Amino acid sequence: MAGFGAYPPNMAPQNALIARNAEGPEHAVVQYSADNLARATQGPANPFKDEKSSLKRKNVLTGHAEETYISEHTFRDQYRAVERRGNHLSGAEAKEESARIRSKRQKKGDSSIAEGDNAYVGPWAKYKREEYEEVNEDEPLRSDEEYEEIEEEEEDVIESGTVIAAPPQALARRQEVEKLGEETTTFEGSEQYDYQGRTYMHVPLDLDVDLKKEAGSFKNYVPKKMIHTWKGHTKPVVGIRFFPESGHLLLSGSADTTVKIWDAHHSRELLRTYSGHTKALTDVAFNATGTQFISGSYDRMMKLWDTETGQCINRFTTGKTPHVIRFNPDPEHSNEFLAGMADKKIVQFDTRTRELVQEYDHHLAAVNTITFVDENRRFITTSDDKSLRAWDYNIPVPIKFIAEPHMYSMTRASLHPSKKWVAYQSSDNNIFVYGATDKFRQNRKKVFKGHNNAGYAIDVACSPDGQFLASGDSGGYVCFWDWKQCKMYHKFQASKEAVTCVEWSPQESSKVATAGLDGAIRYWD
Template sequence: MDGILSGYGSEEEAIQQTGDVKPTTTIGRTETNQRTAGLGSDPEDEIDDINGDVFGIKESLSNQPKSEPNPSNIIDRQIITTVPHVIPAIDQSSSTSLILRPSDTEMNVNVKYSDMILPKQGPKNPFTSRKLEKMNTLNGHIEEEYINEVDFDRQQRTFHVLKYAKNPSIISSTSENPALNFVGDVHSAFKNEGMLASEMKITKAMQKKVKRKREDKGELGVFDEEEEEEEAGEDGAPRPPTKSREYKGPWAGWQDEHLEPVGPDEEEYEAAKRASTSSSIVKKQATEKGQGKREVAYGEEKSTLHAKSLHDYQGRTYMHVPTDLDVDLLSSEPPSECFLPKRCIHTWMGHTKAVSAIRLFPESGHLLLSASMDSRIKLWDVYHDGKCLRTFMGHSKAVRDVTFSNDGKQFLSAGYDRQIKLWNTETATHFLAGMSDKKIVQYDMRSGEITQEYDQHLGPVNTITFVDENRRFVTTSDDKTMRAWDFDIPVVIKYIAEPAMHSMPAVSIHPNNKWLAMQSLDNQVLIYSADSFKQNRKKRFAGHTIAGYACEVGFSPDGKFLSSGDGSGSMVFWDWKSCRILKRLKCHDQVIISHSWLPHETSKLVTASWDGLIKLWKKSNQIST
């Protein structure tokens, strides 16, 4: 039995059949050594080896040419390994799972999105576009389609007017389901047979239908207010009332139209009337007790002198220009060089509400006039003790603006009580006033009568600025336009209105009288020429926020700096040449509505705010006077 098993499938049988002797090389112990040690081969082990060699690795190794062992290399029946592991064990199931055939419909492995968006292997083709890569998104797919712009506008207009449009997803004009041809109101589309809004025309039937709904226009020249009452016929049956013959014309209403009155009914009106009567009684009682008593009656003017005396020891009033200063206030030349102010040196307090405007005395600037929302006007000293000299009372409501005459002997004040008052009148001249009723009115100060009206604006007039030696003037309005006029001629000589323009509530003229700086409500200052009234596009001053306030614009006496207040209580200074912001100076807690440079000082500036304060500023290293 052992002889049969030893010769079955052994090398001896193969040698006997082929007559060749094959050299063998084994890893570890060789088959020959096993036989010499008395260990016979087991057929079951051979079967297990065959079943375990699924990929044929051992078979490929056994087919390789074998070399005959050298007895000199055998030490203690151990053989040195000459062939390394060159074919590693590969997990065939995991390697073939990523390979898909074109006929496969399922993928058993979830591939990462980062792997799917990787570029293809190899160099990129510079002649191919990568539009498809941009169209693939995480939540869908983008497709480019060409739609005629005219057709798109027609469909969009039809959808807004008729509430339907053609379905852009359907390529052909017809579909098996007609309801899919349109989007929106399908019933309206079927009713109008899919017509576009531009193709719709009013037919005669539609016109008749509309006319039948209108009431009778009536007879021309007939004005009967009430319809005739029902009259009984000959048989005693009441006849229908005759139609009203009152002429209504195009104001005729529609049939079956019931107009409900708008506003309070009679009961609400009576209740409001009783409430107003009771409130007026309370006000009258408060007035009698002295709680609501006015200091000045309507139409009455008075002033209060706060100085010790009206005249000094030489008989001069406060109107006299002081000459005891280190500054020549009578000089006609401005300072050669100006500087930006840095610190506050004086504060005028006296107004109980917001200050709306301040004006310096012409040419000298030794007096300061201020108007406030407390309906008072105050005159202040600038160079000496800085006290209030006189208070003018005459307006019943807040004072909007004040201005001196050219010689300073009188001034005008305009208030929200719709009155313009002239104070200390000595000469007979004319002046202009811009009104909120879209008009510019020219008054004769001697007679108080209106001599001319300029009524071309479409909104309330904000500013009036004289140019060209007072022969012309420029006006701005809330209608976002600017107009130039010849004095005493109510015809516009220049009309400026652009789509990007905003209302300009404040205007100032440059010291050289060549440029006009206009505060625009879009947070910028625009520059216009004073002779041609054209905008200088190269000069634009921005960087401040006025937030709808009519903040005034000012220039330094030498014209090198442009200044403006803002809504946060800061003063902003620009360089006139470069239009660059030079400095921001925090002056007040509320909006700075008005400011003015002293004409003969190098750095002194007066600011007025809605906090009720007026402050004087100057450069830090300048000696106070």
């Protein structure tokens, strides 16, 4: 070993240490996007993909780099803010700039003098502006003609075509969209009140079926024939929901921008239409009692409606499109709802204050499903990033993360009546089952096959007694499986186009509602 004096002061001998190489770029943490996860493992390079945003450029020594885009207004606003503060200057230059600004300010004056020369002005001292001309009190002001501003340059810019007026067709379309955005409601039924003054919200008692019994307390059967068709929507139906507990009403949202509510018994007529969105709807959902429901749309608005009166109670937006909306079924949090957005986030709103209460932002792509589990203390979400995450309510950190190489994105979900399992519609023509308790593991013994869902987000629904599982099909079929044996029990043609919505009646033994791209809602028994 060399002598100690051979080494510089304050430095340990090198051969007395185990040299460790510095971590290279391969150790940098990269947040892989959904596009990178889904890209082809082999084959030629994509000529249409921008190589500037590739992983090779993002994986840098200093961490994770990504591009961002801001508007011209935002850039100018921040640029001027930096200029005002002097952050772009060095230390000496910043001091000189501050001294120059202070020199332009009027003197504070003498605190013992209230009026007149050298009167005290304190913190209200004004700054001398160069663009203002200083004049004495007795000196007359110049006429406005001497300070006339010439605006010819701006007029030339407009005349040159830089600023072009909107065509009449665009203005007419804008007025039409603004008119559509006004919330209106129309009662479509035969009579709004019965002989006792009750509206359609009252659960009927004159039927052969008791609509107030506990859901799942009876045995379910697979339907065999169509008993009714509701026609009123002019475009595809995106969601149907039975009234909570009783199921005497059916709510439907459509791509024609409207929400309609139908009578599921008696005359089975259209009762009310709710209008107020400017683009196609994405989802509709009742609250726990059915007195209110919320609708989401591609116009990036979520609107809360009164089921009985049709009044729009509140409006919510984050500037992004909501893909799925779910009210919290817990009575303690019945005034809160979750919305899975197109910008990878799950947002939690309070319907009373319209405030954004919480934000869950660990997904890497658009959120598809939200399912409350474990007595509504937790919820499970799936996304286009091909992952499943479980969360504690009000805590924005996932407690479980599942992402396997063989997984596909799961587009729809249904909680089993036993509350122990959740069925997920996978994009590879399978229905998988995951646990709804602490482990959240996949039940590999339960896989439902035999239908086709490629290209569509197709509903999956469990019967109230948990005996059957139903799903739509991209070919227009409705499929039923036995829950225990995972065998297809029945399959029949319900439409010529894809069936995307399936819902079991909560109080009828064998009634199922289906809807899809043809805009009609069919009732089966």
